[in-house]
Amino acid sequence: MPDQSTIAVDAMGGDEGLAVMLAGVAQAAGRHAGMRFILVGDELRVAEGLKKHPSLLAHAEVVHAPQVVGASDKPSQAIRRARTTSMGIAIDLVKKGRAGAAVSSGNTGAMMAMAKLSLRMLPGIDRPALAAPLPTLGANDVVMLDLGANTEVDARNLVQFAVMGAAYARIIFDLESPRVALLNIGSEDQKGTDVIRDAAQALRDATLPMTFTGFVEGDKLARGDHDVIVCDGFAGNIALKTAEGTARFVADLLKRAFTSSLRSKFGFLVSRPATRLLRDHLDPNNHNGAVFLGLNGIVVKSHGGASANGVATAIGNAAKMVRADLIRRIADDLGDFSKPDIGAAA
């Protein structure tokens, strides 16, 4: 049984590194009373960094890691240094039961490879998928997966992603039968690739605790019509990043529009409380923390460019998953689910 109140944090990962990670942990400690942290990284540098967060000392211990996984390290390189890097050691603390979850802002490919090797897959799952809830206009967010762990998939992988995504949505949104759709370039049955059409057929034929809603196009992701959207990691990554980039693009244009005249500047100042709420709603730091589903343990990927607030959000999400007993519940769902026969699967 893992220590449910402890989160292992790779203190060295992310574009900004140590300072932002520690500031994030300090924010999370302030938000969640009773939570404990294991900070994994260069002992001396972490101790130095902790001087800025003296209140954290009561809630955190430090585990030394002599090395760091680089942003452009290949997964195969990273695996060879699993026992000496901050990322590898943080994941290993989950395996050993010393932490309920590991959180890192580092290299996604390396994290997936290390987590797969150390924690192993749940029975019946071939590959992990990176999943995260995204904002919508509806009553709840939408879980999207895979967001970049698997660039190429077969129909069987997509079906497994659907089952894992539905289990995750049932837990975080408290739904009986989540509405699950496949991302595609059209809503008609004949649209898309063979892989997508085969996965759709399998999902239509299977009896699962989900409602399969067919295909969804890129312009309808945020409408709140679905609870889970399933795709390969290439399409998922393109969609997620295009959505982020477009939201920022519109915000930039809006800023230009509002500062284009004295009159519009005045109007903006008057409306500021409302636009501030909107900014908070769209800020990726308020939606940070994607989880690798399918592993025998909780590993959460924080955005490389996350702020301290973003890191704290990711840690909070990891803690929620631990409390909800995510892994056991997904494993139960997978046990209930008899794999459909997918002709086209490799």
Add this chain to the structure above:
Amino acid sequence: MPDQSTIAVDAMGGDEGLAVMLAGVAQAAGRHAGMRFILVGDELRVAEGLKKHPSLLAHAEVVHAPQVVGASDKPSQAIRRARTTSMGIAIDLVKKGRAGAAVSSGNTGAMMAMAKLSLRMLPGIDRPALAAPLPTLGANDVVMLDLGANTEVDARNLVQFAVMGAAYARIIFDLESPRVALLNIGSEDQKGTDVIRDAAQALRDATLPMTFTGFVEGDKLARGDHDVIVCDGFAGNIALKTAEGTARFVADLLKRAFTSSLRSKFGFLVSRPATRLLRDHLDPNNHNGAVFLGLNGIVVKSHGGASANGVATAIGNAAKMVRADLIRRIADDLGDFSKPDIGAAA
């Protein structure tokens, strides 16, 4: 030599059908003096519809088409009815030289199949790609292709798309050496699929009138750092539609924010001229009209849900391409370009 001042319009296509198409042609006629139109569709219904646009009679003739391509018709079905459908006949008018371009809001797959069969490909091109300029924060728009004509491609296809996209960008943006990037899920050389990495290698090795700028991620499409973005039709369609959907999503949230209190409502009213400019800038109807590059003739796809203004924009873009002698200039570029040897190509 095609009749450069005449555009053939499939009057029956699109989600809204005849009324919107005719209203769009009428708007285009008002904007572009001297332009002539051939309206292809059910003779009686077109004549009836023209009663609402009497001024158009001086600039348009009607060519009868007894049938219409349906939204869910397969390309193979559509091809068999090329000689009797409004879409097929409009494309054939380009082949016969009676029109400089054909414009339709109908079924994309059917349009591509019919256009390929009727007009044939330019020498050296294996498949057409759907291309359109999209708004950015930079000095000019960015041409993106393929937007949905080819769900699966090889490295050779991507290289050809890059050459065609660059030729198109040189013409519409008046650039010497457009900056061309490949859409990918990371900027590092080892990211993505074999197909994308092979295409990148070929573009690095080739001497072409373009500047190959490497990989671009989904969150950086609109920053104005590139003039052409190349991808397969699946990723392109997902990116384009996700961008459209996200822009609409942000606009909806903004509307909610602005109407959330009396104070913000007042601020919105004051800023209205500025937000109206923004809305115009983002309205897809002001960017309508994707072209099938690689064909021996100009065929423009208007968005199925385009308004009359959107249809007029697509017609205006088609006319610009005719005047710019797009096909000859792309053919010249392709002639200069000696195909690189792509090991991985099929």
